[in-house]
Amino acid sequence: MAIATEQAALDLIREKVEAGERLGFDDGLTLMESDDVLQIGELADTARRLRGGTDDVYFVQNLYLNQTNVCRVKCKFCAFARTQKQEGAYTFTAEELVEDALRQRELTGFTEIHMVGGESPHVAFAYYVEIVRQLKEAMPDVHLKLFTASEIHHMTRLSGLSHEEVLRELRDAGLGSLPGGGAEIFAGRVRRLIAPGKEHPDFWFHTHRAAHGLGIPTHCTMLYGHVETYEERVDHLLRLRELQDETGGFLAFIPLAFHPENTVFERRGWTQSAGTDDLKVIAVSRLLLDNIPHVKAYWIMMGMPLAAVALHFGANDVQGTVVREAIFHAAGARTETEQKIEELVRYVRGAGRTPVQRDTLYNEVRRWS
Numbered sequence: 001m002a003i004a005t006e007q008a009a010l011d012l013i014r015e016k017v018e019a020g021e022r023l024g025f026d027d028g029l030t031l032m033e034s035d036d037v038l039q040i041g042e043l044a045d046t047a048r049r050l051r052g053g054t055d056d057v058y059f060v061q062n063l064y065l066n067q068t069n070v071c072r073v074k075c076k077f078c079a080f081a082r083t084q085k086q087e088g089a090y091t092f093t094a095e096e097l098v099e100d101a102l103r104q105r106e107l108t109g110f111t112e113i114h115m116v117g118g119e120s121p122h123v124a125f126a127y128y129v130e131i132v133r134q135l136k137e138a139m140p141d142v143h144l145k146l147f148t149a150s151e152i153h154h155m156t157r158l159s160g161l162s163h164e165e166v167l168r169e170l171r172d173a174g175l176g177s178l179p180g181g182g183a184e185i186f187a188g189r190v191r192r193l194i195a196p197g198k199e200h201p202d203f204w205f206h207t208h209r210a211a212h213g214l215g216i217p218t219h220c221t222m223l224y225g226h227v228e229t230y231e232e233r234v235d236h237l238l239r240l241r242e243l244q245d246e247t248g249g250f251l252a253f254i255p256l257a258f259h260p261e262n263t264v265f266e267r268r269g270w271t272q273s274a275g276t277d278d279l280k281v282i283a284v285s286r287l288l289l290d291n292i293p294h295v296k297a298y299w300i301m302m303g304m305p306l307a308a309v310a311l312h313f314g315a316n317d318v319q320g321t322v323v324r325e326a327i328f329h330a331a332g333a334r335t336e337t338e339q340k341i342e343e344l345v346r347y348v349r350g351a352g353r354t355p356v357q358r359d360t361l362y363n364e365v366r367r368w369s
């Protein structure tokens with residue numbers, strides 16, 4: 001787009017933002033196509049403030065667990081999954097997970113367990129229910145944010161139950177919320193290329209809609225920086241906005257940058273997304289998702305220095321202390337797995353914002369004023 005034309009389009013978007021008007025598909029595309037990242041970031045921060053955002057920046061103290069890395073799906077972007085017979089394959093029992101979590105809890109007072117894993121055909125639905133039940137029993141005050149929509153769908157196939165029935169059983173055992181994984185990019189063209197074995201995106205929406213209906217809040221994501229077009233990114237974001245209009249059940253949106261290391265894409269010479277693209281995605285997400293309260297700068301993927309910059313591009317959450325992380329490190333993420341609270345506080349303060357430790361549901365735990 002010629003510079004004068006692009007500026008005119010950005011000016012129109014600014015007028016809409018300042019008037020509190022909702023942005024549409026074409027606005028989203030204009031923003032994605034623009035290279036004026038600083039202007040878009042400032043616009044996103046303006047939108048965030050006009051919608052009631054403050055200087056508060058949230059993080060949670062959480063433990064990452066993976067119950068199994070055995071997976072039947074074989075997404076091409078995944079460096080985590082193994083077949084049952086492959087070296088390094090594991091499936092932990094509920095007892096092992098509880099033991100591990102309790103050991104970690106002696107070291108850090110986490111308030112949340114975030115656990116996702118592969119879609120193993122070698123376990124039964126009862127395995128998942130037992131994990132939730134035992135974790136809840138051992139740590140009743142810890143919020144359990146477990147299983148992607150893809151895993152919930154997998155459980156329907158293991159059990160013959162509906163999505164609602166699976167979610168109800170898990171909720172009754174102690175499940176508190178769902179993470180947002182499995183969304184990837186909703187466009188069929190992209191899914192056929194990067195995750196041909198994954199279920200249709202309608203199931204992702206059906207699962208999240210069902211969870212919201214049962215009073216289970218959820219998160220939503222977008223995996224970007226691979227084969228998707230700007231149109232497909234905008235389409236993805238608007239589909240999330242539509243469901244949020246309907247249910248209001250999303251707590252936060254987390255853009256996830258694709259890491260090609262140890263995947264087939266690395267052999268094709270792909271490299272990690274540029275920091276400017278990460279910042280643009282955060283900003284455009286904040287601008288388009290006017291009904292989702294929080295946008296996370298996921299430091300485990302982008303690194304804490306860039307996550308701190310993203311706080312000026314519309315993000316208001318840096319995720320958590322992340323006691324353990326396996327999936328993205330298998331794909332080459334180089335940040336440390338445990339980030340001390342003091343370090344998060346230092347970065348957030350350095351960005352001129354107020355660090356607030358939260359629980360999963362965004363209740364304040366501690367504030368550094």
Ligand code: SF4
Nearest residue numbers: 071073074075078081
């Ligand atoms: S991304 Fe998830 S579903 Fe896809 S192969 Fe990896 S573990 Fe399996």
